[in-house]
Amino acid sequence: VSNYENILTESHDKVGLITLNRPKALNALSSDLFHEVNDALKKFDDDSSIGAIVITGNERVFSAGADIKEMADKTFSKSYVTNFLGHWGEINNIKKPVIAAVNGFALGGGCELAMSCDIIYAGETAKFGQPEIKLGLIPGAGGTQRLTRVVGKSKAMEMVLSGRTFTALEAEQWGLVSKVFPVGEVLEKSIELGQELAGFSQPVIQAAKESVNAAYELSLREGCRFERRIFQALFSLNDSKEGRIAFEQKREPKWTHD
Numbered sequence: 117v118s119n120y121e122n123i124l125t126e127s128h129d130k131v132g133l134i135t136l137n138r139p140k141a142l143n144a145l146s147s148d149l150f151h152e153v154n155d156a157l158k159k160f161d162d163d164s165s166i167g168a169i170v171i172t173g174n175e176r177v178f179s180a181g182a183d184i185k186e187m188a189d190k191t192f193s194k195s196y197v198t199n200f201l202g203h204w205g206e207i208n209n210i211k212k213p214v215i216a217a218v219n220g221f222a223l224g225g226g227c228e229l230a231m232s233c234d235i236i237y238a239g240e241t242a243k244f245g246q247p248e249i250k251l252g253l254i255p256g257a258g259g260t261q262r263l264t265r266v267v268g269k270s271k272a273m274e275m276v277l278s279g280r281t282f283t284a285l286e287a288e289q290w291g292l293v294s295k296v297f298p299v300g301e302v303l304e305k306s307i308e309l310g311q312e313l314a315g316f317s318q319p320v321i322q323a324a325k326e327s328v329n330a331a332y333e334l335s336l337r338e339g340c341r342f343e344r345r346i347f348q349a350l351f352s353l354n355d356s357k358e359g360r361i362a363f364e365q366k367r368e369p370k371w372t373h374d
């Protein structure tokens with residue numbers, strides 16, 4: 117359907133699937149690849165037949181991070197003026213739930229891309245890490261920020277300062293990963309979760325995502341105020357009326373997404 121060179125896109129009954137597809141470079145996130153991911157995310161976000169998005173790689177590698185070869189001739193002035201990696205932030209504007217289905221390596225920018233998703237499901241052999249220190253760099257797409265908020269200072273420092281990799285089970289214990297599955301089941305379980313989320317009212321799912329994300333930006337007091345205002349506003353939706361009526365009538369609700 118699309119002319120992408122570095123990714124594949126398909127839909128699975130209300131779920132948009134984006135597969136990183138530069139296997140020879142271990143799905144290194146070149147600028148071209150990331151622009152394609154952004155484009156595909158935006159198209160799925162704008163498509164009313166899609167209710168959730170899954171990003172995956174292959175069974176060996178989710179992504180080995182930013183494209184190191186592309187960074188070979190980078191200078192401070194060039195990367196500053198062009199705001200190198202600035203476009204990686206566009207995923208944060210996606211309104212629908214985005215699930216990362218991670219198998220194999222999720223390193224550097226690959227780990228950061230996974231952490232930019234709303235939920236991470238991982239295969240038993242997945243390995244997470246921020247190895248930039250070994251390249252004389254630091255993470256540049258949220259690795260020092262998102263990771264620290266999720267796993268706390270000591271573990272984030274250990275990951276970022278040592279560049280060591282960590283297993284899926286460790287990542288699950290720390291709360292970085294939501295669930296771990298056998299390698300062959302991760303994608304299927306991620307799509308199933310996406311379908312479950314896509315089965316709810318789209319404006320309500322969007323409000324729930326926006327509200328959870330506010331926890332990262334606001335104080336507890338402001339966050340709870342934001343949540344309560346959105347909660348109150350949802351009473352104006354037909355879907356929230358339908359939800360309550362269906363509960364009383366002991367039947368499944370029929371969402372009209374308005």
Ligand code: CAA
Pocket residue numbers: 140141142144145180181182183184185201221223224225226228247248251253254255256257259
């Ligand atoms: N960028 C560009 N190419 C990469 C790459 C990357 N991040 N990672 C791997 N490749 C390429 C290799 O150069 C190699 O290409 P050739 O066949 O042309 O030589 C091919 O992918 C296969 O890689 P390996 O031979 O190294 O495979 P391996 O199985 O021996 O090792 C690995 C796998 C441990 C993941 C290793 O490839 C590796 O350490 N990769 C780099 C990981 C890394 O440092 N990521 C951080 C990047 S910086 C960053 O992401 C900044 C940021 O915060 C945004």
